[in-house]
Amino acid sequence: MMNSSVSVAIRIRPQNEREVNDVCIKAENNKTLVYFSEELKGESFNFDYVADQKTSQKDVFTQIGIPLVETALNGYNSTLFAYGQTGSGKTFTTFGNCDVEEEQGIIPRSLKYLFEKVNTQMDTGSGIIYSMTCSMQEIYNEQVIDLIDKNKIKTELSMVAVSGDDDKRKRKNDLSNEQIVITSWEEAWEIIQKGFTLRHTSATLSNDRSSRSHCIFTVFISKLENGIGKKVESTSKLTFVDLAGSERQSNTGAKGKLLKEAANINRSLVVFGRVIHGLVQASTGKSDVFIPYRDSRLTFMLKDSLGGNCKTVIIGTVSPSLSSIKETSSTIKFCFSSRNIQCIIKRNAVYTGTPDEMKEEIERLRLENEQLKRGNGIIIGADKLEKAKSQIRHLEYTVFAKMDQERILRDEKKELEEKLKKKDDIVARWLQNEETFKKTVEALQKQILGLRKGNSKIVSDAMKIEIEKWKKIAQNNAKIETLQLENDELKDKIEKLQPTEDKTEELNRIIMEKTDEITIISKQLREVTETKEELIKERDALKLDATRYVEKEFKQKITDLDTEIIEYKTALSDREKIIEELHLEIDNLYKDNEQFVIYIDELKKALDKYSRKSVRELKEEVCGKEEPPK
Numbered sequence: 001m002m003n004s005s006v007s008v009a010i011r012i013r014p015q016n017e018r019e020v021n022d023v024c025i026k027a028e029n030n031k032t033l034v035y036f037s038e039e040l041k042g043e044s045f046n047f048d049y050v051a052d053q054k055t056s057q058k059d060v061f062t063q064i065g066i067p068l069v070e071t072a073l074n075g076y077n078s079t080l081f082a083y084g085q086t087g088s089g090k091t092f093t094t095f096g097n098c099d100v101e102e103e104q105g106i107i108p109r110s111l112k113y114l115f116e117k118v119n120t121q122m123d124t125g126s127g128i129i130y131s132m133t134c135s136m137q138e139i140y141n142e143q144v145i146d147l148i149d150k151n152k153i154k155t156e157l158s159m160v161a162v163s164g165d166d167d168k169r170k171r172k173n174d175l176s177n178e179q180i181v182i183t184s185w186e187e188a189w190e191i192i193q194k195g196f197t198l199r200h201t202s203a204t205l206s207n208d209r210s211s212r213s214h215c216i217f218t219v220f221i222s223k224l225e226n227g228i229g230k231k232v233e234s235t236s237k238l239t240f241v242d243l244a245g246s247e248r249q250s251n252t253g254a255k256g257k258l259l260k261e262a263a264n265i266n267r268s269l270v271v272f273g274r275v276i277h278g279l280v281q282a283s284t285g286k287s288d289v290f291i292p293y294r295d296s297r298l299t300f301m302l303k304d305s306l307g308g309n310c311k312t313v314i315i316g317t318v319s320p321s322l323s324s325i326k327e328t329s330s331t332i333k334f335c336f337s338s339r340n341i342q343c344i345i346k347r348n349a350v351y352t353g354t355p356d357e358m359k360e361e362i363e364r365l366r367l368e369n370e371q372l373k374r375g376n377g378i379i380i381g382a383d384k385l386e387k388a389k390s391q392i393r394h395l396e397y398t399v400f401a402k403m404d405q406e407r408i409l410r411d412e413k414k415e416l417e418e419k420l421k422k423k424d425d426i427v428a429r430w431l432q433n434e435e436t437f438k439k440t441v442e443a444l445q446k447q448i449l450g451l452r453k454g455n456s457k458i459v460s461d462a463m464k465i466e467i468e469k470w471k472k473i474a475q476n477n478a479k480i481e482t483l484q485l486e487n488d489e490l491k492d493k494i495e496k497l498q499p500t501e502d503k504t505e506e507l508n509r510i511i512m513e514k515t516d517e518i519t520i521i522s523k524q525l526r527e528v529t530e531t532k533e534e535l536i537k538e539r540d541a542l543k544l545d546a547t548r549y550v551e552k553e554f555k556q557k558i559t560d561l562d563t564e565i566i567e568y569k570t571a572l573s574d575r576e577k578i579i580e581e582l583h584l585e586i587d588n589l590y591k592d593n594e595q596f597v598i599y600i601d602e603l604k605k606a607l608d609k610y611s612r613k614s615v616r617e618l619k620e621e622v623c624g625k626e627e628p629p630k
């Protein structure tokens, strides 16, 4: 058994595109964060661990996940809570992005680590055997929904009265949900992914995929250590809680279903806050502190993880932006105060062996103890000393556990006593009512008897008493008088409105007149309807004529157009013929032209020839050779 305070970490997420670049907090180192906004400038807070915008998922796991898994493997219960405003990174930190390895969150990494350790221990032949199961649930609108078996909706958790055995109740709560055996981290991860798709989420103004429920994933670890002559069986739980985010309606724009979800989320977070506050008070030594575990499903289910037998870690996720300073500082304050919670945690182990072996072991321990007390300084091996120490711790454990149990039982007894007192009050009131009722029944029976016997005296006496009683009340009560006056006035008015005989006749006459009028109007209406029908018929006939006429015209036009087209075609072919003839003529002209050119050339040549001849030759040519004179 050991004292353990709640470990608290803060993770500052990077800014998103919706936020302007005005930051209000920063991590000074990996244990301190500091404000540098106007109002809170310089204020700083220390935590067990502070991760900033640049811290990787792996580093967060190393700081938070590994110690949690180690604690669970050593037989102690351990729980991680992710707490913070909506959109601040709780789901990213716990589950992360399944598809990208670097973005996987604490849960998948812890499962990998857990199975690696377990397999190594079992493979080395140490005689240690592990078996593991897991469960996954969500609390949505105060309903517990099993994410492993969607059809199971648990509106009522087994809030059974406890008969002194706290462990029995714990087991009952655990077993009331589906647990699946897991033999590898891949199997566990598949279950998570399936459960994750069933979880209630919605898009809001501040987060595209906002969780609308608290999600609880638990690994139940059973460990059997087979030593010589004795066995140690231990069981522990490793729980991860991704809380739904607190939100302000003005920021998320929630309406309708979203608003109802937000109201339930905020309500259960308020109870969560009150439980933490109560635990802080109790840890500072204040007695008689009431812890309201039963005020919400979340705190009731996780009672063990909050101030019970559990190593608890809270990681508060925050946005660094100035626009979220209110939510961020509320998360920081909440987390800071949670650091004061003290829990007593014990190893859930049972030692078994034959009675003789156990007796022997106790005797040996007793002797060792005595010698140590006497300071005999006997030399024993370091391993034996360690063993003895752990046995002593175990004994101390049992005592504290008993005290713890006693405290819980005392609380429960007190609660039951209060309930009993309330029930007593109700019974007393009923008894009183019963008395009055009996008296009334008796009086009525007397009246009935009186009536049966014709003894009106008893009845009238009873009536007189009743009238007197009311008179007294009326005298003492001015309001009743006013009401009586109003009543009388109303009665007058109603009387005045009663139809006299004359009025009845007048009314009958008016009714007759109106009936006649109605008959005339009905007739007119019928006529109008008939005329309307005729007109509709005429209109339809005209429409038909018009259609036919248009059709005929249309057909004629088409025929005319066809004729025109034929004429055009004929004219076109005529033209084509003419064009062809013209082409022929042109060709002939070209040919003539060519002939003409040749002829001109010849003429030219002849001309040249002629121009070179002498006049005499020309004369001879033209006139013939002159005969010499005889």
Ligand SMILES: Nc1ncnc2c1ncn2[C@@H]1O[C@H](COP(=O)(O)OP(=O)(O)OP(=O)(O)O)[C@@H](O)[C@H]1O
Pocket: 012, 013, 014, 016, 053, 084, 085, 086, 087, 088, 089, 090, 091, 092, 093, 207, 209, 210, 211, 212, 243, 244, 245, 246, 317
């Ligand atoms: N440390 C981080 N690094 C990178 N991205 C982050 C980090 N923290 C959160 N985010 C991103 O911010 C967005 C909101 O984160 P997440 O859904 O985890 O918020 P939440 O606190 O679970 O919100 P809600 O309460 O509405 O479910 C997501 O897109 C997530 O990927």
